[in-house]
Amino acid sequence: MGSRLESSGATASSSSPLVKRLTIIGLGLIGASVGLACRARGLAGEIRGADEEPDHCTHAIALGMVDQVFSDAASAVEGADMVVLAVPVGAIADTIERIAPHLAPGAVVTDVGSVKGPVASAMERLLPGGNGVPGHPIAGRETSGPQAAAAELFVGAKCALTPSRSTDPAAVTRVRALWRAIGSEVLEMSPERHDEIFAAVSHLPHVVAYALMGAILDLAESGEDLRECAGGGLKDFTRVAMSHPVMWRDICLANRQPILEMIGRFQVALDQLTVMIRAEDGEGLYRKFERAKACRDGLNSINEVGDRKHTAQ
């Protein structure tokens, strides 16, 4: 079942690799970069990939990031001791359901999705042995697909792991070792705390950027002079709107409640500024802007490594 392509001559460079057979489901930007990163460091004896998109499979083989590719996830995981799910957030639970009956005993399953609560629940339900470890590498690019993949994408980036109480600590140890080996700093937190934090630092900013693009879309389409003036400010601010629409649709649905809660907080803050602008309250505006600047200057002193390269998602 499932078509199979073989690449010629790609073999592991280490005699005792971290993972014997690594299977990556989903060969988009993140999945393909995990493959390249492991291949470049000889971390896996064998790397298998699966993707429903024939183009992604062809690319993955051509770039040498996998030894074999499959169109079918269930076939790809057979005999694997580590499985990385790099499909959109909305497809993770289904994918686990499909692969679960085909997993080797003791195989560890992790994922790279930007929302962790629903993934943790699906893993608890479908992988009762505790071998599911929800993960989230805080790395990405505006461009997507295996063409944009890079072996160094995760170097200096953070990766959050969000085990639940039923997760086997030995499985967490193995996943942590993989992310560290490809250059990431691993943080641990609960799935719930992860989703609250990313609703604030990533999901809300993206929703706001999409709303901002929405607000000026008609103006931008009709006004050439407006587009000519859309220099640094607007472009910096809306760069995140170049991300893949499916990914952000899935994130909005999967992290609905924390995002709605953050939108509420944002609305309050925007209403306060609007009232001050309307009332020409210069002193109030100054205080708000000064406090925001102080907070932003504080953010600037942390997370300096790889800032230009990484986009939180």
Place this chain on the structure above:
Amino acid sequence: MGSRLESSGATASSSSPLVKRLTIIGLGLIGASVGLACRARGLAGEIRGADEEPDHCTHAIALGMVDQVFSDAASAVEGADMVVLAVPVGAIADTIERIAPHLAPGAVVTDVGSVKGPVASAMERLLPGGNGVPGHPIAGRETSGPQAAAAELFVGAKCALTPSRSTDPAAVTRVRALWRAIGSEVLEMSPERHDEIFAAVSHLPHVVAYALMGAILDLAESGEDLRECAGGGLKDFTRVAMSHPVMWRDICLANRQPILEMIGRFQVALDQLTVMIRAEDGEGLYRKFERAKACRDGLNSINEVGDRKHTAQ
């Protein structure tokens, strides 16, 4: 009247400069950069500066960007054939009122403020000869003050000039020549159209970024794990909140109506997304995100020159 400092030995490098005596009022980032840019190119026979901040004056002399500095604008403009006002938007009209009686006949006055309607009105009222040319170089940095100034700040940047019907075309020609000589591409538009455009592409994004910082301030102050995760996304998005609070207070007050109008459009767009998230309308979200991405990808193909360097204000 007004104290005076002299720099030693700074003389113009050209025998027939574009401006005989250039006076720059306000030696912050933009004013000091205009001085450096003109000095580096030998565009002015003499450069005078004025700033109420003694620190700015000391810096300007030390960096050689002016020949003389004054604490008092009225003294500084005497005998000048070109005056550049680089004070905050809220101080421009007052400054014109103070210098007007001291201007030499035919002296051209321009400014660098981010809002043009009130400046155009003040110039029409206070400079009845038509020698006032409202201007807005679309360049800036998050850091402020003369220490951050650079002779190449305007190279590849756009500069908007917004003459009104009573502006003397000869004065516009002179100001255009100055901006071109320091590397900018000059656009012309009405003050009203300028303020509409910048409410959309710059002022709204800044207000939204400030609101976003406001919404997560308390969370960020209390949560170290949250700050640790505030990688690329949030930081890219809120970089604009590092700008000077006085500048943004003045912009919000001076361009109040167009900004309120744009906040209204933004609220509608955000409400639409919120309703879709609440209703779990995946298809609707996908369509919105796809349209925003297409529009943003379109923006990316223009204004590529100097994008990393320039921040629209």
